[in-house]
Amino acid sequence: MANLRAQAEKDLFYCVEKDWSVPVVLIDPAGNTIDRAVGGDRPLRGLFFNDCLRLHPDTGERIVVGEPWLLLRRKSLKRVPEAGETWIVKAPLDPFADAPLHTFLMDPTRAPEPGSTIGYIKLFLRQTEQQQ
Amino acid sequence: MMNFRVIKHSLINKVLGPAAAGRFHTVGYQRQSSAAQQNIGNERSVQVFYAAGEFSRSAGRINGAKQHEAVFRIEMTVGAAARVNLSAINDPSAKPAQIAAALANYHNASSLADNALDELIDIIYGIVMDARNVDLGLAKGILSERRINQVQKDDPLPRGEYVVLTGAMNLSCRCVEQPCGETPGTGEHFNVAVDLAGDDTEQTGAAGKLGGYIKT
Numbered sequence: 460m461a462n463l464r465a466q467a468e469k470d471l472f473y474c475v476e477k478d479w480s481v482p483v484v485l486i487d488p489a490g491n492t493i494d495r496a497v498g499g500d501r502p503l504r505g506l507f508f509n510d511c512l513r514l515h516p517d518t519g520e521r522i523v524v525g526e527p528w529l530l531l532r533r534k535s536l537k538r539v540p541e542a543g544e545t546w547i548v549k550a551p552l553d554p555f556a557d558a559p560l561h562t563f564l565m566d567p568t569r570a571p572e573p574g575s576t577i578g579y580i581k582l583f584l585r586q587t588e589q590q591q
Numbered sequence: 592m593m594n595f596r597v598i599k600h601s602l603i604n605k606v607l608g609p610a611a612a613g614r615f616h617t618v619g620y621q622r623q624s625s626a627a628q629q630n631i632g633n634e635r636s637v638q639v640f641y642a643a644g645e646f647s648r649s650a651g652r653i654n655g656a657k658q659h660e661a662v663f664r665i666e667m668t669v670g671a672a673a674r675v676n677l678s679a680i681n682d683p684s685a686k687p688a689q690i691a692a693a694l695a696n697y698h699n700a701s702s703l704a705d706n707a708l709d710e711l712i713d714i715i716y717g718i719v720m721d722a723r724n725v726d727l728g729l730a731k732g733i734l735s736e737r738r739i740n741q742v743q744k745d746d747p748l749p750r751g752e753y754v755v756l757t758g759a760m761n762l763s764c765r766c767v768e769q770p771c772g773e774t775p776g777t778g779e780h781f782n783v784a785v786d787l788a789g790d791d792t793e794q795t796g797a798a799g800k801l802g803g804y805i806k807t
Contacts (some may be wrong), residue, residue, distance in 0.1 A: 486680065498672060513624065513758030516667045516757040517745035520638070521624035524751035547680055561716050564673045568701040568754070585700055586672040586752045587749055 468534070468578040475532045475579065480504035483529060484560060486547035487538050496535040507550045508531040527563060527584040534578060540568040548584055562587055594733055594766040595661040599641050602663065602719075602762075605728030607637060610718045615667075615711060628751040630670040635711055638666040642761070646768070659768045665760040666720075667711050670753040671703035700754040701747060708756045712742055719762060729765070736765040 476496070485493040487554045496503050510526040529550060533539050540546050546565040551558035563584035565571065572581040603619040612619060618638045630636050642664035646657045675697035679689050716739060718724065726734050744758040 475760050476630055481695075486694070488689055488691060490685075490689065490691035490694065492690075512750055514748050514750070514755075516668070516748060516755065517743075518638075518668070518757045518759055520622060520668070520757070522627055522748060522751075522755050522757075523670070524627035524670075524748065524753055524755060526751050545697060547690075547694065548674075550731065562677060563752075564675060564697065565698070566673055566699050568699050583750075584752060585754075587677060588672045589677045590674040590696075590698065 464480065464577060471532045471578055472535075475530055476501075476504040476535065478524050479506055481507050481551050481554070481558075482560075483507065483531070484549040485536075485540075486549075487540075488544050488546065491538075493537055503531075503535060505532075507548075509552065510582050512585055529582045529584060531580050532578060536580075539580060540565060540571055540582060543567045546582075548582060550584075593659075593768050595641055595644060595659060595764075595768070597729065598661065598727060598734060598764055598766060599639070599663060601728040603639050604739045606724050607639065607715070607718060611637075614714060624634075625668065627670045627751060627755050630668045630755065631672065631753065632707075635667065635669040635707060637711070637715060638664075639666055654770075656769045658768050661764045661766060662763065663762040665715060665762055667708060667715065667758045667760075668755065669704055669707040669711060670755045671700040671707060671755075672699045672753055674698040674703065704747060704754040704756040708744060712744070712758060712760070715760065716742070721791050734764055734766050738763055742802075 481504060482494075482502050484503065487572065492530075494503055495501065495566055507527070507529050511526070512524050512526050514522050514524065527550070529548060535570065545567060548563045548565055549560035550563065552561050564587050565582050566585050569583045569585070599619070603617055607617045614633055615635045615637050617638070618636055621638060621640050625636065640663065641661060644661040645660040647660065676693035679685050679693040680690075694794045718738070719727075719739060725737070727737060739760050739762050742758065743760075745756065748755045
């Protein structure tokens with residue numbers, strides 16, 4: 460009988476890359492584009508969420524801010540993002556199949572959250588704007 | 592109108608508003624909430640409102656003018672996104688080395704927000720404490736003193752696609768408040784007469800003013 464954690468990691472493929480997933484593109488710090496899963500037989504897909512937060516800063520005013528984050532299966536990645544690295548992440552903002560990809564940054568000031576126990580990684584994304 | 596309201600109006604409309612020059616926007620009341628996108632770049636906001644006041648005890652004076660130490664709170668909110676050369680990154684013909692160079696030269700949002708708030712504190716302090724604004728845009732005699740006695744910078748919000756940073760200043764002003772008194776109204780007229788058709792003996796008093804008397 461397979462170890463349950465190994466089975467859970469296999470099941471991740473169905474949870475993360477099947478029905479609820481969206482196509483994503485990563486660019487690593489060396490400038491390499493990763494848009495296919497390991498093996499190259501399928502596009503890279505992940506679970507993308509755009510949560511909305513209502514936070515209370517010390518002034519007492521409530522600030523409404525989005526929190527986009529991406530869940531990926533580590534085994535599908537040729538290179539796994541590490542804390543302290545700067546990556547580009549492109550993901551669609553709309554749930555439609557042909558939605559354009561929006562460019563986000565994964566930067567060192569907010570570390571990714573590893574779920575290495577069952578093989579996922581959670582990336583927190585930053586909005587970008589054109590540098591002058 | 593009490594002088595603290597006059598001061599607040601002048602601070603917002605005659606001092607901070609005209610001096611903003613596109614570097615921030617002034618809000619003259621407390622908002623329930625704001626979106627992080629509303630405070631990005633030069634849209635960083637400055638909320639000004641009357642926060643507290645102290646009336647010192649004047650020896651030998653029961654009635655008449657009172658000294659008012661009014662505290663105005665100036666709350667600042669800035670937000671920042673990461674700045675990176677998107678033209679290079681999103682160029683389909685860009686080589687990995689060019690994209691890597693763009694990534695290496697990005698400006699992280701946390702430091703941009705930190706610098707933006709420091710700059711805003713600098714600007715607001717410079718405007719309010721400018722010698723030309725010693726009376727905060729008012730005629731002489733209303734304000735006897737104004738000073739910024741505290742600046743506070745908060746921690747960045749721990750989550751979110753934008754880095755949001757807030758800070759606050761306390762501006763203390765000393766002015767004199769002369770109670771004007773409230774003029775009472777003339778009262779509301781009401782009719783207490785009960786008119787039963789065809790029955791003169793059941794009639795009660797005639798109409799009178801509120802707080803007056805009923806004639807029976």
